[in-house]
Amino acid sequence: xxxxxxxxxxxxxxxxxxxxxxxxxxxxxxxxxxxxxxxxxxxxxxxxxxxxxxxxxxxxxxxxxxxxxxxxxxxxxxxxxxxxxxxxxxxxxxxxxxxxxxxxxxxxxxxxxxxxxxxxxxxxxxxxxxxxxxxxxxxxxxxxxxxxxxxxxxxxxxxxxxxxxxxxxxxxxxxxxxxxxxxxxxxxxxxxxxxx
Amino acid sequence: xxxxxxxxxxxxxxxxxxxxxxxxxxxxxxxxxxxxxxxxxxxxxxxxxxxxxxxxxxxxxxxxxxxxxxxxxxxxxxxxxxxxxxxxxxxxxxxxxxxxxxxxxxxxxxxxxxxxxxxxxxxxxxxxxxxxxxxxxxxxxxxxxxxxxxxxxxxxxxxxxxxxxxxxxxxxxxxxxxxxxxxxxxxxxxxxxxxxxxxxxxxxxxxxxxxxxxxxxxxxxxxxxxxxxxxxxxxxxxxxxxxxxxxxxxxxxxxxxxxxxxxxxxxxxxxxxxxxxxxxxxxxxxxxxxxxxxxxxxxxxxxxxxxxxxxxxxxxxxxxxxxxxxxxxxxxxxxxxxxxxxxxxxxxxxxxxxxxxxxxxxxxxxxxxxxxxxxxxxxxxxxxxxxx
Numbered sequence: 268x269x270x271x272x273x274x275x276x277x278x279x280x281x282x283x284x285x286x287x288x289x290x291x292x293x294x295x296x297x298x299x300x301x302x303x304x305x306x307x308x309x310x311x312x313x314x315x316x317x318x319x320x321x322x323x324x325x326x327x328x329x330x331x332x333x334x335x336x337x338x339x340x341x342x343x344x345x346x347x348x349x350x351x352x353x354x355x356x357x358x359x360x361x362x363x364x365x366x367x368x369x370x371x372x373x374x375x376x377x378x379x380x381x382x383x384x385x386x387x388x389x390x391x392x393x394x395x396x397x398x399x400x401x402x403x404x405x406x407x408x409x410x411x412x413x414x415x416x417x418x419x420x421x422x423x424x425x426x427x428x429x430x431x432x433x434x435x436x437x438x439x440x441x442x443x444x445x446x447x448x449x450x451x452x453x454x455x456x457x458x459x460x461x462x463x
Numbered sequence: 464x465x466x467x468x469x470x471x472x473x474x475x476x477x478x479x480x481x482x483x484x485x486x487x488x489x490x491x492x493x494x495x496x497x498x499x500x501x502x503x504x505x506x507x508x509x510x511x512x513x514x515x516x517x518x519x520x521x522x523x524x525x526x527x528x529x530x531x532x533x534x535x536x537x538x539x540x541x542x543x544x545x546x547x548x549x550x551x552x553x554x555x556x557x558x559x560x561x562x563x564x565x566x567x568x569x570x571x572x573x574x575x576x577x578x579x580x581x582x583x584x585x586x587x588x589x590x591x592x593x594x595x596x597x598x599x600x601x602x603x604x605x606x607x608x609x610x611x612x613x614x615x616x617x618x619x620x621x622x623x624x625x626x627x628x629x630x631x632x633x634x635x636x637x638x639x640x641x642x643x644x645x646x647x648x649x650x651x652x653x654x655x656x657x658x659x660x661x662x663x664x665x666x667x668x669x670x671x672x673x674x675x676x677x678x679x680x681x682x683x684x685x686x687x688x689x690x691x692x693x694x695x696x697x698x699x700x701x702x703x704x705x706x707x708x709x710x711x712x713x714x715x716x717x718x719x720x721x722x723x724x725x726x727x728x729x730x731x732x733x734x735x736x737x738x739x740x741x742x743x744x745x746x747x748x749x750x751x752x753x754x755x756x757x758x759x760x761x762x763x764x765x766x767x768x769x770x771x772x773x774x775x776x777x778x779x780x781x782x783x784x785x786x787x788x789x790x791x792x793x794x795x796x797x798x799x800x801x802x803x804x805x806x807x808x809x810x811x812x813x814x815x816x817x818x819x820x821x822x823x824x825x826x827x828x829x830x831x832x833x834x835x836x837x838x839x840x841x842x843x844x845x846x847x848x849x850x851x
Contacts, residue, residue: 289478293478297477297651302651303478303649303651304648304649305648305649306647306649307647330759330761330765331758331837332648332758332834
C-alpha cells in the first residue's frame with residue numbers, strides 16, 4: 268500500500284525548483300492516478316533568491332493543503348538545507364545538491380543522499396537542467412512516482428524543444444540513484460511499495 | 464449567444480492552480496470579454512485570460528483601476544459580450560458601486576474575488592474569507608446576490624461556469640468568492656469536452672422592436688435582452704426605471720422594480736441552493752464551512768469521528784442565497800453548529816439566524832493569513848461534544 272508523502276523541494280531562483288515540483292505533481296496525479304496538492308511559497312518568505320515548492324502526494328484526497336510534516340526534503344541550496352532540515356521527520360529523507368550544500372551535524376543519523384546535480388547537468392550541455400537531474404535522483408531513490416509517469420510528465424511540462432535534453436537529465440539522475448541503492452528504492456524496506 | 468468554440472475548451476486532465484482553472488472555466492462558459500486591474504492574489508486569472516484571449520476570440524482590457532474594470536464589463540455585456548472581472552481585497556471594495564449598478568440594470572456579469580487578509584491592504588498574498596458579508600451587502604440599496612465558493616481548483620473551473628449560467632438565467636451579478644489558498648493551490652483539474660458543458664444562453668427577446676419593453680419581465684420575473692444593432696431601442700440607467708427603462712421617481716415604480724429584483728432571486732432560493740454534506744445522518748454536531756476551510760473542517764471531522772464524536776459537515780457551495788432552509792431542518796435534530804471560517808464571524812450570523820435558537824451555534828474564528836490548524840477545530844468539537 269502506498270503512503271502519503273509530504274515533500275518540499277527548495278533552492279534558489281533559476282534552479283527550476285517550481286518546475287521540478289510541477290513535474291513530480293503532474294506525474295503523480297495525471298499519470299500515476301494519485302491525489303496531489305502543490306503549493307508554492309508566496310510573499311515575503313519567497314522574496315530574495317529563495318524558491319520553494321511543497322507537495323502532498325497521497326492515495327486519498329488531500330484535505331489540508333499545506334505540509335503538516337516533512338517526509339522528503341530536496342535541498343538545492345545551503346539556505347534551503349539550513350532553513351528546512353530541522354522540519355524533517357525522524358525517519359525523513361534528505362536529498363541534496365552535494366556541491367552546493369554542506370551538511371552540518373544538526374541532524375545526526377539522517378538519511379541523506381547527495382548528488383552533484385549541477386555538474387551532471389553541465390556535462391549534458393546545460394546547467395539549467397539540474398532540476399531534472401534532481402527529479403531523476405528523487406524518483407530513483409523513493410518511488411514517489413513511477414519513472415514512466417515522470418518521463419511522461421517531463422514531456423508535457425518542459426519548454427517545447429527541450430524534451431530530449433530534460434529527459435536525458437532525468438535519466439542521469441535516475442542512474443545515479445540506482446548506483447547508490449544498487450537498484451532498489453531505499454524506502455521500499457519501510458513499507459513503500461514501488462508502483463506496479 | 465453561441466456556446467464557446469470547441470477549440471477554446473482545453474478538454475483533458477490538467478495539473479493547474481485554482482486561478483488558472485477559474486480562467487479556463489470562464490473561457491469554457493463562453494466568456495469573450497474581461498477587464499481587470501491586477502491585484503494579488505487574483506492576477507493570474509486575467510493574466511492567463513489575456514494570453515488566451517487572442518486564441519479564443521476574446522478581448523481583455525487592462526483598465527486604470529477597479530471602478531473602470533467593473534463598469535467596463537457591464538458595458539461589454541450590454542454590447543453583447545459575456546464578461547467578467549477579477550479582484551481581491553481593496554479592489555473588491557472599489558467595485559461595490561458597480562455591483563449595485565449590475566443588480567439594478569440586471570446586467571449578466573461575473574465578479575471574482577480571490578479573498579485575502581484585510582481590512583485595507585491587509586495580507587495581499589495570504590488567505591482569508593472576510594468579504595462574505597460584503598459580498599452580500601456591500602453595495603447600497605436593496606438587492607439580492609448570488610455567490611459561489613469553490614474549495615478546489617476543479618471547483619474553480621466548475622463554479623465559474625455555473626456563475627456565468629446563473630448570471631444569464633437570473634440577469635444578476637454573480638460572485639465567485641474564492642480564497643487565496645484555493646486560488647494558488649495546484650491540483651488535478653479535468654476539463655470536459657465542449658459538448659458536455661451546459662451553457663445557459665442569453666435571454667434574447669424574440670419580440671419585434673416595436674413590441675419590446677426592455678424591463679418588462681417574462682413569466683419568471685426576468686426580462687429579456689435585445690441584441691444591439693438590430694433595431695431595438697433601449698435605455699439603461701441606475702436610476703429607478705419603469706418597464707421602458709426610463710427613470711421614474713414614483714414610489715410605485717420603485718416598489719415594482721426593487722420588489723422584482725429581490726423577488727426573482729428569493730423565489731428561486733431553493734433552485735439555487737447547493738451544498739455538500741458529509742456524515743449528517745447521525746450527526747449531533749454539524750460543522751459548517753465553505754471554501755478552503757471546508758477541507759480543513761473535513762479533516763477535523765475525521766479526527767473527531769475517530770474519537771467517537773458524532774460530527775457531520777455541511778458545506779454551502781452556493782453561499783448566497785444562504786441555505787437557510789437546510790440549516791433550519793438540521794437545527795431540529797442536532798445539538799450544535801460549529802462554523803469554521805477565516806474571519807471573525809460572518810456566515811456564522813446566518814447560521815445562528817436560521818438555527819433560531821433550536822441548536823447552539825459556535826464560531827471557530829481565524830483572522831486569516833493561514834488556514835485553521837485542524838487541531839483547533841477538533842478542540843472545539845471535543846468541548847461541544849462534552850456539553851451533551
